[in-house]
Amino acid sequence: MEATTPNDTRNASREALLQAARELIVGRSYTSVGIAEICAQAGVRKGSLYHFFPGKEALTLAMLETLYADFEREVLIPGLAGANGLRARIDAFVHAIHAFEARMQTESGQLPGCPFGNLAVEMGTHNPTLRQAIRKHLDAVTAHFRSVLDEAVQDGELPPQTDTGAAAEQWLALMEGILVMAKADQDPATILRLGPALGALLLNPTPEVRHER
Amino acid sequence: MEATTPNDTRNASREALLQAARELIVGRSYTSVGIAEICAQAGVRKGSLYHFFPGKEALTLAMLETLYADFEREVLIPGLAGANGLRARIDAFVHAIHAFEARMQTESGQLPGCPFGNLAVEMGTHNPTLRQAIRKHLDAVTAHFRSVLDEAVQDGELPPQTDTGAAAEQWLALMEGILVMAKADQDPATILRLGPALGALLLNPTPEVRHER
């Protein structure tokens, strides 16, 4: 078991760099965090960073992969599959996000908002590589939302003709907007105050779907 | 008429700086645009900038004031007061935003999203001054939304017990989220695809408002 184990004590520097990059970039932003700061927090010299990653962008891309994997495992799957009924699942999801943002604020003093949405806003106009990676992760989140909505259709909670793909996209859009507002407020209460809008948006018959193609 | 006129040919440099800062910061982001670039685009030397403004932050604050004033005059007031009926007004607003984003993309090659939301995301965690200024402008937008919703209540389009303040905040949140998604896609069609969600959110009875305090 030496070539099969993915992470030995080797790569300890690599893991530390990914962890430091996550904490700093999620807590602030891509451009406001420098290579030097990431290395300092990781306890690794700058040259080692460039041994494991071609540069800052590649480090960020790898960090986003681990970030999404953890988010899927710790929030998306337990939060969306746990409760019974669509409304309860939406509420559980909102509270999970609220708990994350509130914890980040007490730990680092800042309410970060959505790490993916933040990066999409910050780099979307001038870094196509990062933008497309973020777009991929957002699509993955949308797919989780859609499976929850499909289940609600099967259980009769939503009408059979519901366009669950479109509704899942709207779910993500509203969630991103809620997190933008919460970040502008720097107040996690904004998430709870705006959270019920998700139920209003997703649990209503959406009378106009004649957008047939 | 020499002290009363607000802008003579004096202050031409000041106006040029505000205009350049708007084009560059709205088109990209705050941190990615430097003082030197703003001065170059304005045709003004760096020292002159520091004659009119204490620094980059103050220049940005003044730019945001003029940006909001123009947005209110050119989009908010004509777009929201023009059409008859809530649904038509929402649609007109969505199409006005879509037209703006599409024009920006053809002119500068980039779809910028919401300038205020972008800045809130980029600087919200580490520049309280900018954050509070943005928060003020977002509140002003919300107030416009609310007056439209109040009018809809008076016209019987919405039930009398509607919490128009909360609904206006949800309107803004969803609009911001739609623009985040459009920026991640770099495609103005996303605005039109997600736009109908605004109608679904605002034109439904919103059964649970028992969030009394």
Next chain:
DNA sequence: CTTGCACTTTACCGACCGGTCAACTAGTGT
């Protein structure tokens, strides 16, 4: 003519940016 002031110009500052490089260390397989 001279003084004062708003504005401009240019040179310059220290700090920091992402990234490079060559030398070095330690562990492994032969």
Next chain:
DNA sequence: ACACTAGTTGACCGGTCGGTAAAGTGCAAG
């Protein structure tokens, strides 16, 4: 004992960042 290699280290690079200082320009009032 040896060579090879993954990993580490610290010095260094040119460029850019926001901001400063001081000299200079032109115009208007006294």
